Structures are given as structure tokens and as C-alpha cells.
Amino acid sequence: MTREWLRHPFLRLRSGQAAQDDKRGAARKGGSVKTRSEKYEELRAKRAQSEAPAGADAVERQHARGKRTARERVDALVDDGSFVELDRFVVHRTNAFGLDEKEFLGDGVVTGHATIDGRRVFLFSQDFTVLGGSLGEAFAEKVCKVMDLAVRTGAPVIGINDSGGARIQEGVVSLGGYAEIFWRNVQASGVVPQLSLVAGPCAGGAVYSPAITDFILMTEKISQMFITGPEIIKTVT
Numbered sequence: 414m415t416r417e418w419l420r421h422p423f424l425r426l427r428s429g430q431a432a433q434d435d436k437r438g439a440a441r442k443g444g445s446v447k448t449r450s451e452k453y454e455e456l457r458a459k460r461a462q463s464e465a466p467a468g469a470d471a472v473e474r475q476h477a478r479g480k481r482t483a484r485e486r487v488d489a490l491v492d493d494g495s496f497v498e499l500d501r502f503v504v505h506r507t508n509a510f511g512l513d514e515k516e517f518l519g520d521g522v523v524t525g526h527a528t529i530d531g532r533r534v535f536l537f538s539q540d541f542t543v544l545g546g547s548l549g550e551a552f553a554e555k556v557c558k559v560m561d562l563a564v565r566t567g568a569p570v571i572g573i574n575d576s577g578g579a580r581i582q583e584g585v586v587s588l589g590g591y592a593e594i595f596w597r598n599v600q601a602s603g604v605v606p607q608l609s610l611v612a613g614p615c616a617g618g619a620v621y622s623p624a625i626t627d628f629i630l631m632t633e634k635i636s637q638m639f640i641t642g643p644e645i646i647k648t649v650t
Contacts, residue, residue, distance in 0.1 A: 463501050463518035471542035479635055480613055483523045483540035486573050490536070491527035498525040499558065503551050510582040517543045520551040524559045526568070535563035538573040541613055546576035548618060549583045553590025560597040569606040572626070578617030591618040598625045611636040 447455075464484065465472050475482055481489065487496055504516050521543035526535045537556045539546040548556075556572075563570035579587040601607055602625070609623035610630045614637040623629050623638070631638075 459502055459518065465542070466517040466519055466521075466540070467542040475542050478613075480541070480575065482542060483538040483573070483575070486610075486612060487523055487525075487527070487536065487538050490571070490573075491529055491534070492531065496525055496527040498523065500524060500555050503555060505549050505551050505580075505583070507549070507583050507586075512582055519543070520549060520555065521546055522548075522552050522555055524555045526559070526562065533566070533568045534571055535559040535566075535568055536571040536573065539576045539619075541575040541577075544580060544582075546613075546619070547578060547580035548576060548587055548590055549580040550586045550590055552580070553587070553593055557590075557593050557597060560594070560601060563605050564597075564601050567605060569608060570601065571608045571610070572623065573610045573612055574615050574619055574623055575611075575613035576615055576619035578615075578619045588618070591621070594622050595625070598622055602627075611638055613637070615639075617641060 465482070472482055500519075502518050503520050504518060505512060505520050507513075519540065521540045522537050523540060524537040526533060528534065537559055560570055562568075579591065581587070598607065606628075607626035608628045608630070609626045610632075611620075611623060612632055613635060615623070616637075616639055620638040620640070
């Protein structure tokens with residue numbers, strides 16, 4: 414009976430014949446089949462790249478400003494080994510203004526869930542080393558995803574903010590991403606706790622969301638919250 418079940422066409426394990434079919438299909442397309450070890454090596458390389466997507470020099474500049482990186486902040490906040498990252502390899506979709514020649518794994522924000530003193534939380538940590546922590550379409554989708562999961566599971570959501578605001582290269586798409594986040598802030602109000610840590614100079618859209626969360630925490634001499642810069646204020650007043 415067990416053998417009959419294993420032979421079921423919808424449940425059988427991949428066989429040598431199936432692997433051969435894959436190879437034939439790849440050959441017809443003019444491609445090549447990578448071995449499992451090659452795929453694992455690619456995955457390890459991507460994970461290593463995603464640790465510092467903008468490079469080691471960008472990390473050094475962040476440290477020189479007296480600030481931790483996005484991942485270092487997460488590691489310092491949550492219980493050891495509890496962080497489960499989501500959408501680690503997501504990248505931006507725009508190819509305007511030279512971004513087609515750049516690829517930053519994670520798109521400037523680290524998202525996921527973890528525990529703090531054993532309690533489940535969802536969180537995002539903005540990465541200032543990637544385009545100044547600016548928010549783009551994929552960035553916003555990642556943040557919205559963890560906010561939705563927090564509401565669905567009744568867990569707090571924590572935002573670690575270090576961003577210059579909207580990603581100008583993505584134009585109104587970036588602004589639309591902020592609208593999605595603000596809407597979720599309002600919907601989550603009174604439903605789950607929302608906490609914001611302002612860990613650097615944050616401007617524009619990067620401070621509107623923290624302003625409507627339940628708690629805002631700032632660091633002395635480093636945190637800043639402002640709507641826009643002095644040059645723009647001079648222009649319009």
C-alpha cells in the first residue's frame with residue numbers, strides 16, 4: 414500500500430528521470446544546469462553580500478558618524494538567535510537615474526520578526542548605508558508586510574528609523590509607498606503597540622510615520638526629526 418501511494422503521480426519524489434528532463438529542457442534553451450553545491454555557493458555569496466549591501470566603506474562611514482548599521486541595531490535589540498528575516502534578497506525595480514547599474518540586496522531595510530524577553534515582535538530597521546535609507550517601492554512593500562503580520566498576529570511592531578525620506582529616483586511611486594505605511598499606522602492604532610526608534614537624521618516622510626505611532630525614542634546628539642531642510646524652507650517663506 415505504501416509503495417502504491419509513493420507512485421502517485423502528484424506525490425512522487427523527484428526521480429533521476431525528472432532530473433534528466435530538467436537537463437534536456439535547459440539544453441533546449443541554450444542554458445546549463447547548476448549543481449546543488451553551486452546553488453548553495455550562490456546562496457552563501459548573496460547572504461554575505463546582503464550583510465553589507467552598500468559595501469564595507471559605507472559601513473565604516475556609518476560607524477564614523479557614531480551610528481550602528483541596520484543589522485547591528487536589530488541584533489542589539491532582540492533575543493540572541495531569535496530574528497527571522499523576511500525578503501532578504503529583494504531589490505528595487507526602477508532602472509531610472511542609473512539605478513539599473515546598482516543592486517542593493519534588501520533595498521535599504523531589514524525586516525522580520527523576533528522575540529524580546531521572549532515576546533514576539535515584528536520590526537523593520539532602515540539601512541542608511543543604502544541610498545541614505547531612502548524609501549522606494551520594494552522598501553515600502555517590505556515594511557507594509559511586517560506591519561500587516563503584526564496586526565494579524567496581535568504583536569507589537571517596532572520601527573528603527575534612519576532615513577532621508579522618499580527615494581527621489583522613484584518619484585511618486587515612493588510617495589505612494591509612504592501612503593500605504595501611513596494607512597497601516599492608522600489601522601493599527603489601538604490594535605497593536607507601535608514603537609518608533611529615531612536613530613539618525615530623519616526627514617520628510619521618514620518622520621510622519623513615527624509621529625503617529627504610540628511611542629518615539631530618540632538618541633542624544635544623533636537623532637533628528639524635521640519635515641524638510643532649511644534651503645526649502647527659505648525658498649517657500
